[in-house]
Amino acid sequence: MGATLGDRRRATVTALAVAAMTLVAVSLTGCSFLSGGSSDGGPDITELTQPDTSPPPVTPIRGGTGTPSDRLAADVVHDVEAYWHLRFPPEFGRRWIPLHAFHAVDPAKPNLPPECTRRPIDMNKQALYCPAMDVIIWDRLGLVPELRAKYGNGGVLLALAHEVGHAVQERIGIDVGTQIRERSRYPPILLEAMADCFAGVVVRASVNGELAHVRIEEKDLDRALSALLSFRDPVGFELGPNAHGDAFDRASAFLDGYQNGASRCAAMTAQNQLFTQRGFTTVQELLQSGNLPLDELLASMVPDTQAWFTALVSSRGRRWAAPPLRPDSGCSSSSAARQGPVRFCPDSGTLSASPATLGSVHSRGDYATGTLVASRYALAALAALGKPVRGPDAGRAAVCLAGAYTRSLLDRNTSGFGLSPGDVDEAVDELLNQDYAARDATGTPPADQGFQRVGAFREGTLGGAAKCGI
Structure with missing residues (x-):
């Protein structure tokens, strides 16, 4: 990252x-x-x-x-x-x-x-x-x-x-x-x-x-x-x-x-396939294996994620400003806690993160963390659009929208927050092996398997937010 x-x-x-x-x-x-x-x-x-x-x-x-x-x-x-x-x-x-x-x-x-x-x-x-x-x-x-x-x-x-x-x-x-x-x-x-x-x-x-x-x-x-x-x-x-x-x-x-x-x-061709593999472009990326420390990641990613999801909601005709992500505050209900290290609290519309538990996710790669952050902002955006935030469809939509956000980072060629080699791998690993990103606002573990979560992420990455039912 x-x-x-x-x-x-x-x-x-x-x-x-x-x-x-x-x-x-x-x-x-x-x-x-x-x-x-x-x-x-x-x-x-x-x-x-x-x-x-x-x-x-x-x-x-x-x-x-x-x-x-x-x-x-x-x-x-x-x-x-x-x-x-x-x-x-x-x-x-x-x-x-x-x-x-x-x-x-x-x-x-x-x-x-x-x-x-x-x-x-x-x-x-x-x-x-x-x-x-x-x-x-x-x-x-x-x-x-x-x-x-x-x-x-x-x-x-x-x-x-x-x-x-x-x-x-x-x-x-x-x-x-x-x-x-x-x-x-x-x-x-x-x-x-x-x-x-x-x-x-x-x-x-x-x-x-x-x-x-x-x-x-x-x-x-x-x-x-x-x-x-x-x-x-x-x-x-x-x-x-x-x-x-x-x-x-x-x-x-x-x-x-x-x-x-x-x-x-x-029917596959080089033109109709998206390949996300990238080589390192700087010595610093190589030395860090493309990863940022947790505090640096959140400081850089959260404003970018807020802006992207705010623009997404606005493009659907709603006025909304994505909330900040605060550490362990404003979202302490048991259902929110069940969402995992990053939570969306539907009653207050706020987001919070638990740095203590997020560290174990971050150890698997910085965009493992990034995928959870994007999925919780996705739930907040669904709520702002009047879409359900409870139930398995909400969890799938959150993962799909995290993929759509990730695609925006892949396509970016101007200054701003961006991806490093290995980041999309970290997203796939997180989705295949953990279900936090696919949990709805009640924190209910999804029935979907890992390959299905990867499939939902893929839908958003290839097709954008329109493929996510919004």
């Missing part, structure tokens, strides 16, 4: 800092899409508009010893390919071309074609689609067991479905040659977003019971989405040939596929 955009004078980040960030990026990017070569054979251009009812392919899996993690990975990739075998024809008017092979590898001795791996260690805790050989490869000893232990079966499904998503790209014509010829149309971060989107399509099919072996329930989606977000790019990582996206970019693409289907994924 930056105090003012005007203070963000462009500075040269030291070569040492850039090198350090690059090393971190290489170790944490996770899923990969290697360039070079082309897949065996092109898509069958025979027009098909109905599901393919022929038996699904059973693409061979090379490697593995039959451990529980090996069996889970095998079930996942066979289920995912069977899904595309069935659904690819009506979606894209072509038959699904079976993958050449799946490889479950030990990173110490992958024994893979040189077209797919440069060094054995490159596969450590990684999965990738290799277009040169048309194969999916994964680390069977590190990646799959770790995902399964931390995130459940849904984490493994999402990670491997992402890689098959790159194979889907090849089969709809976005092959390596197309990517090279149309680099500006298909930058790397867009290709990763499309694969995340196609993974969302498959995860929805699993939730709906459409996969033969791997079934996850909606209540498991927060853990699954956390697995995907664990592969986000490091904070401050520049957009470039290795960019995969920040937490918002990846969650947004996944939700697009989950909610809207495969045709939406295929």
Whole structure:
């Protein structure tokens, strides 16, 4: 979070800092899409508009010893390919071309074609689609067991479905040659977003019971989405040939596929997608990891938030001035306290914050705090507009409006309060893991899951306040 955009004078980040960030990026990017070569054979251009009812392919899996993690990975990739075998024809008017092979590898001795791996260690805790050989490869000893232990079966499904998503790209014509010829149309971060989107399509099919072996329930989606977000790019990582996206970019693409289907994924372009990933622009941002101390954040953000929500209410034909945010005063009812560290008191129309409890939120990043502040000002604005501030719809509207406010900060190119790299990630993390921002004026915890809260925030970020029902 930056105090003012005007203070963000462009500075040269030291070569040492850039090198350090690059090393971190290489170790944490996770899923990969290697360039070079082309897949065996092109898509069958025979027009098909109905599901393919022929038996699904059973693409061979090379490697593995039959451990529980090996069996889970095998079930996942066979289920995912069977899904595309069935659904690819009506979606894209072509038959699904079976993958050449799946490889479950030990990173110490992958024994893979040189077209797919440069060094054995490159596969450590990684999965990738290799277009040169048309194969999916994964680390069977590190990646799959770790995902399964931390995130459940849904984490493994999402990670491997992402890689098959790159194979889907090849089969709809976005092959390596197309990517090279149309680099500006298909930058790397867009290709990763499309694969995340196609993974969302498959995860929805699993939730709906459409996969033969791997079934996850909606209540498991927060853990699954956390697995995907664990592969986000490091904070401050520049957009470039290795960019995969920040937490918002990846969650947004996944939700697009989950909610809207495969045709939406295929229609993604660099022009119709919002990517929030940003690189550090000053040495100070780099040294602070883009975060301000709590008192500096509130001193800078609160006046800006007041002004934005006052203007929003005025644009809807109401006269109102957003109240100040006061520490532990004027809003002490039990229902207000249940809202969390930042509260809106509907009886008095005031806002208050508890610095003692807000500190634990702020330790997760300054815009985790900022998201709570924006959501409580959103409730105050809803009240000023005569909208309900109690009930689940009020909580969703508050989160959506916090997203709309965040978009205004992303779009800002003049002096004033602004965002730093990592801020939108902090908002996503807060919404995925905590429900304070979605609580209504009574402090009632919402029934929505984290991924649904992220979805509401995304609606406001992409569509503005009009998407929030006001």
